Amino acid sequence: MLTTRMQSVLKRPFELRSRCRGTLQQPPVNCLRTKARSFRHPHYFRVISHAARHDAIVGDLAANASSGVFMGSSSMEETQRRAFVMQDTCSFLASDLKLLFEKGEITESRYASNIAFEDPISKYDSRDGYVFNIRLLRTLFDIAFDLHSIAVTGPDCITARWTMHMRPGLLPWRPNLTITGRTVYRVDPRSGVILSHTDYWDALKRNTFLSLEGVVHVLRMVTQLQLTPAVETPKYTVLRKFKEYEIRRYEPYLVAEVPMTHGSGPASGSGFSELAGYLFGGNAVGLELQMTTPVLTRVEAAQRNESVAMQFVMERRYPDVSSLPAPSNPRIATRRQEGGFAAALTFPGWPLDFEVVRAERQLRDLLLRDGLLPAPAPAPGYLLARYNDPGTPPALRRNEVLIQLEGFKWPPEEGQE
Structure with a gap:
């Protein structure tokens, strides 16, 4: 985009002689704002393609400056010209970077x-x-x-x-x-x-x-050996990966959820068989649903790491909760998870209760260290995500603790890296 000062200079009337007719025309106001940009010159009018526009724009800017279109060579005008060149280069990189590794x-x-x-x-x-x-x-x-x-x-x-x-x-x-x-x-x-x-x-x-x-x-x-099964999983984008954990942005997804037995630890399997029954035809239409990953356990940290509910992620072919087959088991509910920002810490093995608690505390300490969790706030709950079937060896298993990040801003402001 041109700066306000440069736009005011470029919009000052000057005569553009038409080669087609012997008439005088005013240059079009928006000729610098389209993808295939048109650039004005005292003697001709031309359309510059996206690939070649940079050299022509910079050359014409220099020519116009020397011929008086920029009303002299003051430091203000030179600063504006350079700002325009920098913005054009930024636009070029934005398009070029997306294809760099494809081409x-x-x-x-x-x-x-x-x-x-x-x-x-x-x-x-x-x-x-x-x-x-x-x-x-x-x-x-x-x-x-x-x-x-x-x-x-x-x-x-x-x-x-x-x-x-x-x-x-x-x-x-x-x-x-x-x-x-x-x-x-x-x-x-x-x-x-x-x-x-x-x-x-x-x-x-x-x-x-x-x-x-x-x-x-x-x-x-x-050398990491953890395996992720080739089945559907909630979509997310890794925004920042640190040495110990990463920050993700999740898209919304649907889950089937069942309450867990009171007093269940974070690694408990309570509720798994009920949810599996729902997938294998225990619903109003007797439809078998595809298995997805991970199996999620919702844990309330305020209740001494007591598990509250187990969740199965639903297939993405179901756009909303109303499109899912109704569970036959009245204890099972279907609902939408809104997604958002979450921090994730990955660890292998068969997750025992003490290992899950240790991973959650490690992640929480890291987030406090990095200023991503407010220290005075009550400890929020978290999710345990287990990705693998029971037959996967412990060294190859992928487990994660996820803590939702309230108030996280993306992208970070300059100086807040």
């Missing part, structure tokens, strides 16, 4: 030949090295890249926040490597050429190359 290519004219790239475990100082790194990652991993936000954060700085999921194709257990963080781009504000790209991972305290902490973090993810 394995970059728009070379937008990157300096000696671009400096650095993350905790790799470093390059050329455009060829930059492209090589992208192609190497595409070769070794199946990559899903989520861009959460991108903005101009300084006179020559653009900051992006993202999540990257990588699955190595050569490892039979197919671990999921999840890295979240932010990228700081340094840009030449005169030309919009990207000069450097520096990644900072949320999980690390030391992000400079070569970070031993970063190497250990990657190896830990590669």
Whole structure:
């Protein structure tokens, strides 16, 4: 977007001679606001495609400035011109980053030949090295890249926040490597050429190359053995992954829920057989429903970690509670979970009561340390999520403790990283 000052300057009347007719025309007001942008020049009118618009815009801005359209070369006008170039570069990156790992290519004219790239475990100082790194990652991993936000954060700085999921194709257990963080781009504000790209991972305290902490973090993810069954599970996005836990944003989902026996511990299996009966035809229409994951146990921390209810997640093909078959068992209720933000801590094994309580306390302490839970507030309840069937060996089992985060803001404001 143009600044208010630049818009007022560009809107001042000047004559544009039509090549088709010998008449004088006023330039269109919105010619800089469409995806295929039109840019005005004292002698011609042209439409610039999305791929080529940057070089033409920057060149025309310089030409107009020298010919007097910007009414001189004061520092205010130069600042406005640079702000426009930075915003255009930010828009370019927003579209380019979403396809970067799909194409394995970059728009070379937008990157300096000696671009400096650095993350905790790799470093390059050329455009060829930059492209090589992208192609190497595409070769070794199946990559899903989520861009959460991108903005101009300084006179020559653009900051992006993202999540990257990588699955190595050569490892039979197919671990999921999840890295979240932010990228700081340094840009030449005169030309919009990207000069450097520096990644900072949320999980690390030391992000400079070569970070031993970063190497250990990657190896830990590669060697994780917990299995997640290939069945439906509630949809969520990992927003921030730290060394010990991660923050997720859940979409709403439906559950069937049954109260648990009074005094049940957090790892109790009370209620499982009743919910299984509902799935296997114990409903008003005798319909067998598909098994999903995880099995959820709702625990009230205020009641000394006593389990309140067990929940089965329902298939996503049911859009709302009214579309689910009514349970034959009057103790079973169906309801909608609204989703939202939650912190999750993962641990393996057969979860015994004391292990669940220990994991919950560890997660709560971490959230208090990081300022994500208010210390004076009463301890909220939590969910225990168990993903695997009884036949899965303990070392391969995936269990999680989840605590809902009230008042969590996303994306974080600048300076609140």
